Amino acid sequence: MKQKTWEDHFSRKAKKENFPARSVYKLQEIRKKFRIIKKGDVILDLGCSPGSWLVYAADMVGPEGVVVGLDLKPVEIAVPPNVKVLTGDVAENGIDLLNSLDLQYNIILSDMAPATTGRKDIDSYRSLLLCRVALEIAESFLLPEGCFVCKIFQGPDFKEFSDTVKNLFKEQKTFKPQSSRKASKEIYVIGIGKK
């Protein structure tokens, strides 16, 4: 019953505020806590569909900034003019799609999640694979001093992944937003200041 109350609260709020998904509140919390995303930033949003992070980030960077989204699924909402959406599989043709834009980013976000099976070991492993690809993309496309925000389903390899982020960034943090379901194994690994 409590779970239902939680879902209703964030879903209702997202609907009222015209966001296509309640996950927008996780990015809002991350932004406020770590003071990332400023006017003029160029942002890459991996796993961007249905588009709530795109809309929020586009507003935060303003007309002088750019937000590029990439997802397997198309984004069906109307996006602001400073947003460009690419459709593809990050692990298959993600690098080629990004090369075609010839941009470097101040922030790379990944809210990618695998289709879940209900088996925690399988789901966390698939999530880890997506995170590794997101980090490879960050190694190539993130500007020095840039930030990386990556959702991961915690599993046995969580520490290895967060340690890799620690080596590539000046600071590494982990954060579970209030708006993330308590029962969910998801957590965000954050790298601040790419070395």
Ligand SMILES: C[S@@+](CC[C@H](N)C(=O)[O-])C[C@H]1O[C@@H](n2cnc3c(N)ncnc32)[C@H](O)[C@@H]1O
């Ligand atoms: C939780 S949703 C993201 C929600 C989004 N942040 C928002 O606020 O609207 C996760 C997304 O990851 C995408 N995804 C999963 N695997 C992917 C892959 N291999 N390449 C690209 N996108 C992927 C899914 O299609 C899904 O849309």
